[in-house]
Amino acid sequence: MRANVTDVPGAIQSVERAAAVLRILGGAGRPLRLSEIADALDLPKPTIFGLVRTLRDVGFVHQDRATSDYSLGDGIRNLHESGLDPNDLRSHAMNWSDALASRTRLEVHIGFPDPDGARIVHHVFRPGGSVQQLRIGEVLPFHASALGKIMLGFVAGTPSSPRQLERYTPRTLVNRAALDAELHRIRARGWSSEGSELIPGIGALAVPLRGYGGIGVGALAVTGPVEKVFRHAGPPLDTIIRATTETAASISRSLGLHA
């Protein structure tokens, strides 16, 4: 999942240039035309265009609708805030997560990191099930849920390890070394699972959702009776892994990930 840095390269030119564009926009005191930025950096307009477009797409540069001029975007001023709003995430993900529920016949959750666990920000009912309750707003413990474990593995801003490993069922991972080993496996294979670890008889499978540049922003999970998620006494069903991974890739693309 992570690039192996075997040789340390020198400065990356486009990153330097992007930083220069941001400094110029920050210091100008007024919105600038594309040609003004190009003149200031003594670079061709197409080069600058590519840079400001990319910076605009990630929210660091704002382009005025009427004049097309550029200024610093909200994203650069609020770097301390998480880049993605959970309600934007739900809106992007809704059609995809509906399709996942209908394909797997399982319940679908989308999670967003919270200090105490994975907060459910979107919930699609299991098709054809009995009466179900909306679980939006519920916070699942990091160490005892598929959604929480995948966040520990991949999503920036989640705690490196939960403070306390509370036991929910006999299968809950309450040993820190066991949890670390599990996170190691999760990072290596790209998905997490939960088998009766939070609620007896309930299983789940989760994968990360990524925004531009590959930032982990949240997670997608399918959940239901263990026998609908796992092979008999074995790993999760291949069909479930494939459907969930493909759906996450589609949602990530709509969030700006260039695969």
Add this chain to the structure above:
Amino acid sequence: MNETVIAAIDQGTTSTRCMIFDRQGRTRSLAQREHHQTFPRPGWAEQDADEIWRHVQRLVPEALAQAGLDHRQVAALGIANQRETTVVWDRATGRSVAPAITWQDTRTSDIVDDLVAKGATDKVMAVTGLQPRTYFAGPRLRWLLDHRRGLRARAEAGELLFGTMESWLIWNLTGGLDGGVHVTDVTNASRTMLMDLSTGQWDDTMLELLDIPRAGLPSIRSNAEVYGTCVAPLQGVPIAGALGDQQAALFGQTCFQPGDAKCTYGTGAFLLINTGPERPTPGPSVLPTVAYALGDDAPVYAVEGSIAMAGSLVQWLRDALEIIPTAPQIETLARSVDHNGGCYIVPAFSGLYAPRWDQDARGVIVGLTSFVTKAHLARAVLEATAWQTWEVVEAIRRDLGLTLETLRVDGGMTSNHLLMQMLSDVLDASVERPLVSETVCLGAAYAAGLTVGYWSDLATLSHHRHVAAVWRPQMDAAVRKRESTQWNRAVDHALGWVLPPE
């Protein structure tokens, strides 16, 4: 390659889409294209029917290719369309003779005012069920005949064909110049102000009142029958279903029993409730319409309440006030407070539709104090959509004695969890979101599939329906009572704001 599917076209206001559905009613693919809209004068809104037809010709093969299917696997095609948008075309060239006038266009106000001045309102209501308004298609046709040189003479000579979008598409899909079938369906026809709502036929009195020659009118057909067979790009496929978009959504939401209701939340909001086989006679606040007629079966009726602004108010907050960066983030902002701070917004930007029908109303924000922040405004924006829906539901209860237990919802705003909870709270009813959110296309597909026996009956369709989410009421009755009073008082401030010209 034995698999067969149903194709559906949703010819909407801003775009046209084609979707492919399988036997379980699941989406196989979706292709979409936006078309141009022009606003040549204030109150005018036009589209190019030829452009829309070109898009349809590309979209259908696109959707099939995406699903890895070819046209021989399509068992039937269904069509849903933006209602009340009016097209006139030349039967000899196959081209439209004037821009299509869309449903938002208000240029027919003089024609409508004239009808009212003549004292025709009662007559129009008795025949069509509709109050004379610029909303309907018939007066648009009259306007074209009056204002486009030579059209009246050519219409009387039988050289021109009239229709709404489904007529135009069916005529073209079935061969156009070369044997195109000229039909409309009863739901679209019920929105022309030319059809007798009891018989489902063009009415001579209305044609006379609006001075429209019968020669160019399509024949009125049910919503589920084979109208004709497609030439390329769907060579040999029967067109077997057609409904106006809101009726298609009602059908796609499987609202087959009296009392079943759906509301679609887009730019505006459209609530329709199935009222059964008797023609309903509500008061003037909501309008009676045909829900669907299947083949030779007796028609099923509905009552409709349309709300002019829902999602567009959120867009205003985003684009004009720049309070939120994206539409979904209104929920983030609104959730940062737990009440509206005493502030109410009535979005009567171009008057109010159902149930108030006041074109002189204008938007107000009332209850402002120093305490009110943008977060309270965001909450008031969402509450405005909830309370406007409540007003329609109340009008239906008052006029027809129908109480809503569940509201089925669709449209973009259903991703707003806070709004859906508010809706459930103010309506004191469950709010249900279905698993297939593209209910308009699904409804057209269902009608077409029923006709050709792809699905056997309505019960089979109901069986396909899965609920993706349910919101249940949590609001205290006393709070609901007080807030509804405050909403009504806020609306009072908006009514009749526009001064008559000096």
